[in-house]
Amino acid sequence: MELSKIVIRNYRLLLDTELDVHEKTTLIVGRNNTAKTSCVGCVSTILEGKMFSYDDYPLEKRGELFDLFSRFMEKTISYDELCQSIQPISVEFIVDYSTEQPEDPLGALSPFIIDVDIDTTVAIISAENRIKMEETSLRNLFEKGFYRDRAFSPNAAEFQNIVGNSFQRIFGLTIYAVNPNNRNDRQVKTHKELSSLFPSYCIPAERALGEDGSQNNSLSSLISSYFDVDEADLDPSVSKEVINLRRIIENANREIQKQSDEILSSIVNSSVGFGYPNAEELQLGVITSLTIDDQIKNQTRLSYTSGAYGERLPSTHNGLGYKNLIKIEFLLAAFAKEVEKCGEACIPLLFIEEPESHMHPQMQHAFADYLESFLEKISNIHIQTVLTSHSAHIANTIDFSKIRYAQKTTSGVEFKNMNAFAEANKDNLSFLRKYLTLSRCDLFFADKIIFVEGASERLLLPDMIEKCDKKGLFASQKYKLPAQYYTIIEVGGAYAYKFIPFAAFLEVPCLILTDIDSMENSRTKAFVSEGKTTSNSTIKWWMRKVKGLPESDQSPIDLKEVIALTANQKTLEKCHLEFQVEENGLCGRSLEEAIRNVNRDYYSLSTPVSEQSIEFTEKSKTDFALSLIYSNPNYETPKYIQDGLVWLNEQHVLV
Numbered sequence: 001m002e003l004s005k006i007v008i009r010n011y012r013l014l015l016d017t018e019l020d021v022h023e024k025t026t027l028i029v030g031r032n033n034t035a036k037t038s039c040v041g042c043v044s045t046i047l048e049g050k051m052f053s054y055d056d057y058p059l060e061k062r063g064e065l066f067d068l069f070s071r072f073m074e075k076t077i078s079y080d081e082l083c084q085s086i087q088p089i090s091v092e093f094i095v096d097y098s099t100e101q102p103e104d105p106l107g108a109l110s111p112f113i114i115d116v117d118i119d120t121t122v123a124i125i126s127a128e129n130r131i132k133m134e135e136t137s138l139r140n141l142f143e144k145g146f147y148r149d150r151a152f153s154p155n156a157a158e159f160q161n162i163v164g165n166s167f168q169r170i171f172g173l174t175i176y177a178v179n180p181n182n183r184n185d186r187q188v189k190t191h192k193e194l195s196s197l198f199p200s201y202c203i204p205a206e207r208a209l210g211e212d213g214s215q216n217n218s219l220s221s222l223i224s225s226y227f228d229v230d231e232a233d234l235d236p237s238v239s240k241e242v243i244n245l246r247r248i249i250e251n252a253n254r255e256i257q258k259q260s261d262e263i264l265s266s267i268v269n270s271s272v273g274f275g276y277p278n279a280e281e282l283q284l285g286v287i288t289s290l291t292i293d294d295q296i297k298n299q300t301r302l303s304y305t306s307g308a309y310g311e312r313l314p315s316t317h318n319g320l321g322y323k324n325l326i327k328i329e330f331l332l333a334a335f336a337k338e339v340e341k342c343g344e345a346c347i348p349l350l351f352i353e354e355p356e357s358h359m360h361p362q363m364q365h366a367f368a369d370y371l372e373s374f375l376e377k378i379s380n381i382h383i384q385t386v387l388t389s390h391s392a393h394i395a396n397t398i399d400f401s402k403i404r405y406a407q408k409t410t411s412g413v414e415f416k417n418m419n420a421f422a423e424a425n426k427d428n429l430s431f432l433r434k435y436l437t438l439s440r441c442d443l444f445f446a447d448k449i450i451f452v453e454g455a456s457e458r459l460l461l462p463d464m465i466e467k468c469d470k471k472g473l474f475a476s477q478k479y480k481l482p483a484q485y486y487t488i489i490e491v492g493g494a495y496a497y498k499f500i501p502f503a504a505f506l507e508v509p510c511l512i513l514t515d516i517d518s519m520e521n522s523r524t525k526a527f528v529s530e531g532k533t534t535s536n537s538t539i540k541w542w543m544r545k546v547k548g549l550p551e552s553d554q555s556p557i558d559l560k561e562v563i564a565l566t567a568n569q570k571t572l573e574k575c576h577l578e579f580q581v582e583e584n585g586l587c588g589r590s591l592e593e594a595i596r597n598v599n600r601d602y603y604s605l606s607t608p609v610s611e612q613s614i615e616f617t618e619k620s621k622t623d624f625a626l627s628l629i630y631s632n633p634n635y636e637t638p639k640y641i642q643d644g645l646v647w648l649n650e651q652h653v654l655v
Contacts, residue, residue: 001097001109003198003347003384004122009090010058011042015412019404020419021384024372027398028388028415029444030406031485031653035413036388039406040202040351042091046127046173047200047349049191052089054167061087065163070154072138073146079135088171089129092178093198095347097121107345108197112177114187124178125194126186132172141166198349199342201335203328205353205388324358325367329374336379348383350375356391368397392442400433405444407507410654421505431498435491446487447653449503449510451496456591456625457513458490463629464637465645473642474649481649493517497541500575509574509651511644514538515590516579518559527611528580528587531559542577563587567643574651578644584609592616592624594638602632 003021008014013035019026028036045052057065065086072082095109098121106113112123133141145158163170175194179185332350339348356364368387375383389395395403401419422429443449452458465482474480491499493514503510516539518531526532533556534540543557544550546569562579570577580587580594586609588594596603596614605613618624628635 001095001100001106001347002382003093003349004096005092005094006039006043007092007094008039008042010061010087011052011056011089011091012038012058013408013413014038014042015058015060017413017415019415020417021386022402024384025398025402026384026386026404027395027402028386028404028406029390029395031408031445031447032390034406034408036406037205037353039415040353040386040388042089043349044200044202044351046091047195047198048202049173049195051168051173052129052171054164056089057167062160066154066156066159069142069159069163070146073142073154074152079138083131086131091127093125093127095123095125095197097123105345107343108193109345109347111189111193112197114177114185115179115181117181120180122180124180124183125189125197126176126178127173127194128176129171129173131170132174133170138170141170196342196346198347199339200349200351201331201338202351203331203353203355205357324355325363328352328355328367332375333378336375336381336383339379339381339383342381344381346381348379348381350383350385352385353388354390355387356389356394361393364391364393365397368394390445392445395444396436400429400436403444405506408654409507416505421502425501428498428501431495432502435495442487443489443499443503443506443508445485446508447485448481448487448648448651449508450486450488450648451491451499451510451512451514452488453493453496453514453591454490454621456621458488459622459625460591460629461488461513461641464641467637468642468645473646477649481645484649486648493536493538495537497538500541500572503575504573507574509648509653510576511648512538512575512577513591513641513644514577514579516559516562516587518589522556525589527615528559528563528589529611533557533559534562536579538577539579542572545572567647571647576644576647578640578647580638581640581643583639586611586614588614588638590616591638591641592618592621594640595628595635598636598638599628599632602635 002023005021006019008017008019010016013033017035017039019028019039028039030036042056044050045056068077068082068085071077072079077085095112097106097109100106100121102118109123112125131138142159142162145162146152146154148155173191175189175191176186177189335348335350339346342348355367359367371385375385387394387398400422403418405416405418407414407416425432450461452461468474469480469482474482489499496512496514499510500512514536516528517534517536518526518528519533519535520526520531521533522535525535539562540557541551543562544553546565549555563581565577580589580591583594583598584600586597588597593614593616596605596616597609600609616624
């Protein structure tokens with residue numbers, strides 16, 4: 001059995017959000033402030049038995065909350081109607097046990113299966129933060145916020161203050177087992193039953209790494225557990241060594257105790273005078289409470305040993321990345337030990353926030369690649385893991401089907417299942433997977449995307465964006481493009497169109513800058529003025545979309561129709577296409593030719609300038625771009641790039 005879905009309602013930005021949970025690892029990615037941490041925090045709050053605060057209740061719902069309380073205090077709705085009308089913070093856990101055989105014990109899931117249909121293999125558990133304060137107490141609590149001199153006079157500020165200070169008195173968590181075939185059929189369950197079903201552990205993003213003299217020391221806590229746990233419950237792989245260590249320490253404790261008592265008693269008796277105690281009275285002595293295991297538990301620290309000389313260095317001399325990785329491994333091992341105590345008939349949940357902290361790219365890749373096998377190694381009970389990350393390297397490593405993209409919209413946050421995109425785009429999926437594996441997943445974390453033709457655009461675009469800003473082309477936006485979170489991805493004109501459905505699925509504004517690539521025919525290049533068609537695959541794909549032609553239509557694209565595209569036709573949903581346009585009476589065939597055309601003085605082009613004059617004949621486009629920036633910092637940016645950047649600057653991120 002496994003957790004297949006989590007549905008969160010009315011928690012911060014998560015107004016009505018479903019998270020499809022993978023059977024092994026679920027990776028949540030997305031831009032900043034897209035409720036990735038909130039998702040983990042909400043689930044952890046419930047599973048750990050903590051209480052929600054007023055700050056957790058969505059801003060969008062507070063006006064409705066105030067209105068309902070106002071109507072209750074005005075006595076236009078009853079207490080029962082109030083309780084039913086308020087939309088609570090709630091989480092639904094949907095468990096799939098279809099893989100279990102009829103004779104298999106369902107263990108901790110059994111209390112939550114309340115249907116009698118033998119064909120139903122789904123269990124629903126709902127945790128809801130509903131009103132728990134009884135009617136009279138609630139009226140008394142709000143009296144000052146709604147009445148002045150016995151007259152009904154609601155005060156919004158007073159109400160907010162009362163609710164903020166009393167939220168955890170007003171509301172409380174109730175756990176229900178819900179009949180999947182009749183959602184009105186519900187049974188109240190205990191939090192103990194919920195936590196028995198979902199033993200959980202959260203490794204937060206802000207974690208002290210320990211080994212620095214602080215009390216938060218992961219190694220010390222692990223050592224302590226070896227001394228405190230019963231021998232029968234020890235991990236078999238280390239039980240022999242731990243038992244041996246305990247015996248050595250017990251013997252040492254007795255010997256140290258005896259010697260310290262004798263020596264200290266002698267010192268005390270030699271130091272006391274004034275005839276006390278006499279020979280007939282009880283003699284003074286000393287009993288020490290010195291134990292080596294306390295020292296081992298409290299003073300054990302990691303160290304690093306030189307293989308050549310056996311010299312030791314403290315762990316503070318090691319990098320934070322290794323400390324982070326070591327601490328995560330210790331915490332995972334400790335969680336695995338706790339899970340094994342629960343038995344097999346449960347669904348352990350592990351949450352790790354931003355594991356990439358302090359890790360270099362290769363370490364991030366290794367962590368993501370090794371996590372599942374590491375968990376299988378340390379525990380014989382299956383653990384489902386939910387990761388949140390801002391790391392393109394981790395996103396590259398995790399299988400596409402396990403990724404959930406957090407998309408922030410005007411109506412809340414949606415977790416998009418990449419597997420849903422994969423199922424709908426099977427023909428294109430192989431290319432995307434290979435590209436994202438070989439390149440990077442920056443597009444998962446950007447507010448806006450710029451797909452470019454090649455190295456020249458990738459090198460020049462950041463500088464061109466700054467130039468457009470200085471010219472005042474982005475004047476209509478408070479936060480202009482240079483301050484927005486955009487990413488530049490080099491894909492080439494032959495492949496850019498393959499990313500358009502993916503960008504549309506993510507609903508991220510994207511600009512495609514490509515070359516017009518004019519051709520005389522299918523095999524012969526031509527100047528734009530002499531061209532009949534284009535060899536650019538992205539432009540051809542775009543034109544088929546504009547003209548309503550099927551993708552299978554491979555008939556030549558008329559270059560005149562390409563040049564005649566309007567600004568509106570160059571935009572499909574949240575994607576915009578730009579290519580070279582005519583300037584100074586000429587149109588370049590590529591970026592390099594467009595730059596030469598608008599920077600004629602710098603390139604010493606004699607009048608009259610022709611298409612042959614601006615033709616790019618150098619071997620290295622990279623050298624061309626670097627030379628331009630270094631030798632001519634005041635160069636002019638081609639119009640098609642300016643037009644595209646202005647469009648991108650104007651796009652809103654929220655959908």
